[in-house]
Amino acid sequence: xxxxxxxxxxxxxxxxxxxxxxxxxxxxxxxxxxxxxxxxxxxxxxxxxxxxxxxxxxxxxxxxxxxxxxxxxxxxxxxxxxxxxxxxxxxxxxxxxxxxxxxxxxxxxxxxxxxxxxxxxxxxxxxxxxxxxxxxxxxxxxxxxxxxxxxxxxxxxxxxxxxxxxxxxxxxxxxxxxxxxxxxxxxxxxxxxxxx
Ligand code: GRF
Numbered sequence: 538x539x540x541x542x543x544x545x546x547x548x549x550x551x552x553x554x555x556x557x558x559x560x561x562x563x564x565x566x567x568x569x570x571x572x573x574x575x576x577x578x579x580x581x582x583x584x585x586x587x588x589x590x591x592x593x594x595x596x597x598x599x600x601x602x603x604x605x606x607x608x609x610x611x612x613x614x615x616x617x618x619x620x621x622x623x624x625x626x627x628x629x630x631x632x633x634x635x636x637x638x639x640x641x642x643x644x645x646x647x648x649x650x651x652x653x654x655x656x657x658x659x660x661x662x663x664x665x666x667x668x669x670x671x672x673x674x675x676x677x678x679x680x681x682x683x684x685x686x687x688x689x690x691x692x693x694x695x696x697x698x699x700x701x702x703x704x705x706x707x708x709x710x711x712x713x714x715x716x717x718x719x720x721x722x723x724x725x726x727x728x729x730x731x732x733x
Pocket of ligand 1: 546549551552553625626627646647648699
């Protein structure tokens with residue numbers, strides 16, 4: 538049985554597309570995109586899912602408290618029999634209730650360029666991590682680094698990081714779906730070599 542992936546997004550959906558491409562090409566083997574959910578109407582990511590004939594739902598979150606919204610999400614996800622949830626630009630924190638239901642089965646990706654330019658760092662990058670109750674701080678599956686150049690703008694640096702995100706997220710999903718890892722405290726121990 539192919540593993541069933543759900544993607545939660547709020548906007549553009551370029552990471553969703555990277556995952557969908559990787560499933561279609563077999564880079565993520567034995568998997569299918571079962572459901573895409575947006576909490577925002579008109580999210581371009583939803584149009585992208587529709588064009589690919591991937592089941593999608595818009596479940597607006599405006600005005601709803603965190604747990605009330607998460608119950609709606611769970612009601613949509615559970616009948617879909619989802620094995621892994623990938624947050625991809627999903628602009629909402631998930632409640633402990635939701636996280637407990639899908640413990641160690643939720644991934645998120647985020648860039649680390651916040652304030653990087655002003656701070657003067659030489660390298661920035663992105664992280665794929667399991668989602669736990671802490672903000673952007675669950676056990677890390679994979680990270681990628683990109684150089685920061687003297688003439689970078691926020692936009693040029695974000696573009697460089699985003700290109701890495703699109704490579705990194707499918708690799709992380711592939712690892713997690715393969716089951717070839719162990720979570721030990723904050724560390725994710727990979728049981729097979731990571732190709733770059
Ligand atoms: C990405 O930078 C992702 O890391 C962050 O939000 C952005 C979403 O972009 N969490 P997209 O919707 O996947 O194009």
